[in-house]
Amino acid sequence: MAEHGAIVFTDIVGFTALTDTHGDDVALALLERQEEMVRAARPLTARVVKELGDGLLLWFDDPRDAIDTCLRLQRDFDAVNEAADSGPLGAIADVGNVPLWVRMGVHWGCPRRRGDDIVGRDVNLAARIVDLAGPGEVLCSEATAEVIGERAGVGFEPLGPVFVRGLTEPVPIVRVLSAAGEGCGDRTDGRVRGTASR
Amino acid sequence: MPDLAPVHITTRSGDVRVLTEEGIELSVEGGTVEQHDDGTIHVRRAPSASRIEVRCAPGTDVTVGTMSGKIELLGNLGAVRVATASGKIRVVEAASIDVRTKSGKIDIGTCSGECRIMTKSAGVHVGSAARATVAAISGVVLLDQVGGAEVKTVSGKVLLSLAPSAGPVSVHTVSGKVEVRVPAATRPTTRLRSISGRIQCDCPPGEDGEIAVASVSGAIRVSSD
Numbered sequence: 001m002a003e004h005g006a007i008v009f010t011d012i013v014g015f016t017a018l019t020d021t022h023g024d025d026v027a028l029a030l031l032e033r034q035e036e037m038v039r040a041a042r043p044l045t046a047r048v049v050k051e052l053g054d055g056l057l058l059w060f061d062d063p064r065d066a067i068d069t070c071l072r073l074q075r076d077f078d079a080v081n082e083a084a085d086s087g088p089l090g091a092i093a094d095v096g097n098v099p100l101w102v103r104m105g106v107h108w109g110c111p112r113r114r115g116d117d118i119v120g121r122d123v124n125l126a127a128r129i130v131d132l133a134g135p136g137e138v139l140c141s142e143a144t145a146e147v148i149g150e151r152a153g154v155g156f157e158p159l160g161p162v163f164v165r166g167l168t169e170p171v172p173i174v175r176v177l178s179a180a181g182e183g184c185g186d187r188t189d190g191r192v193r194g195t196a197s198r
Numbered sequence: 199m200p201d202l203a204p205v206h207i208t209t210r211s212g213d214v215r216v217l218t219e220e221g222i223e224l225s226v227e228g229g230t231v232e233q234h235d236d237g238t239i240h241v242r243r244a245p246s247a248s249r250i251e252v253r254c255a256p257g258t259d260v261t262v263g264t265m266s267g268k269i270e271l272l273g274n275l276g277a278v279r280v281a282t283a284s285g286k287i288r289v290v291e292a293a294s295i296d297v298r299t300k301s302g303k304i305d306i307g308t309c310s311g312e313c314r315i316m317t318k319s320a321g322v323h324v325g326s327a328a329r330a331t332v333a334a335i336s337g338v339v340l341l342d343q344v345g346g347a348e349v350k351t352v353s354g355k356v357l358l359s360l361a362p363s364a365g366p367v368s369v370h371t372v373s374g375k376v377e378v379r380v381p382a383a384t385r386p387t388t389r390l391r392s393i394s395g396r397i398q399c400d401c402p403p404g405e406d407g408e409i410a411v412a413s414v415s416g417a418i419r420v421s422s423d
Binding site: 013017022085097098099101132133134137163165175 | 281
């Protein structure tokens with residue numbers, strides 16, 4: 001039976017290029033670090049659906065948990081990268097001092113289950129949303145932002161309707177900001193708004 | 199001055215051209231126009247047209263969503279947002295900019311606020327910006343006269359010229375070479391770090407802004423004009 005939930009894709013930025021220039025061991029170490037941090041951050045109501053080539057597919061029962069977890073993970077990834085920057089050279093030799101830049105895409109939808117896997121248009125859309133994100137960013141569909149509504153500590157910046165591969169109609173996309181991010185709660189167009197207070 | 203309705207332009211393919219004109223409300227060629235309840239004006243390419251041309255008032259917020267085709271935003275716009283997959287993107291002047299594309303070429307003239315660019319392999323040029331945030335996998339990133347910057351590239355080369363009294367600069371690359379030029383007589387605080395790349399700083403140390411550059415194997419050079 002289909003049920004609603006938040007579909008999240010994570011993706012290591014530049015993974016193919018990194019594997020090419022730094023080798024398979026560094027690539028493997030980056031994947032393992034990403035997965036370890038994601039598994040540590042996810043709430044009990046979330047699960048890792050499957051590992052992908054350079055990212056993860058996650059399922060959250062609650063979209064608010066999904067957004068909170070994504071924002072927290074980005075702060076955790078920042079902290080790891082900053083520690084590597086300020087520590088002694090070679091301090092994170094397992095990943096060859098290569099930064100772990102992760103981007104995330106979220107969509108609230110109703111995919112079909114196939115064993116432990118999830119499939120369908122909503123999964124495809126979440127995968128396309130992550131393609132638009134930059135390192136350290138969390139993007140979501142406007143549908144996700146509307147389901148969440150006002151939420152302390154979270155802001156939404158509309159990026160407008162976007163055409164994505166494989167879908168006929170443009171999809172409104174939103175950039176998710178934590179309270180610390182500039183422009184939280186700004187609303188220049190679109191219907192989505194958020195709050196900047198924590 | 200009346201509030202300017204934001205304009206959203208979408209087309210899967212075909213060129214998009216936006217011009218500003220004093221006193222004009224909105225003029226559209228090659229597209230259908232629909233006003234939504236929230237006040238935004240949505241322009242979609244007409245089936246028979248090969249391109250959309252929009253004329254709007256200076257300062258209008260413009261959002262463009264396409265898959266391919268050339269995008270030219272001419273004149274002086276408000277908040278500009280562009281999301282596409284490929285094609286050349288040119289923005290002459292805007293209050294703030296958000297551009298996302300996989301490939302092509304991105305040419306920004308002047309941005310009086312935050313200029314954010316996310317790309318996989320497009321070449322990036324920014325003429326001037328109050329602050330630039332750029333992320334790229336490959337492709338050259340060329341930023342002129344920026345008042346502050348945060349740049350991340352994997353293999354892309356970064357060439358950055360700072361405006362006088364620039365704010366913090368942070369550049370991270372994996373293998374891309376980084377060159378930062380500061381105005382003459384500037385004495386920045388620098389934090390330069392490369393595991394295997396050559397590091398060169400020709401500026402005397404001081405407290406005229408902070409420049410942090412980190413690379414795994416890329417060479418780093420900081421020099422003054």
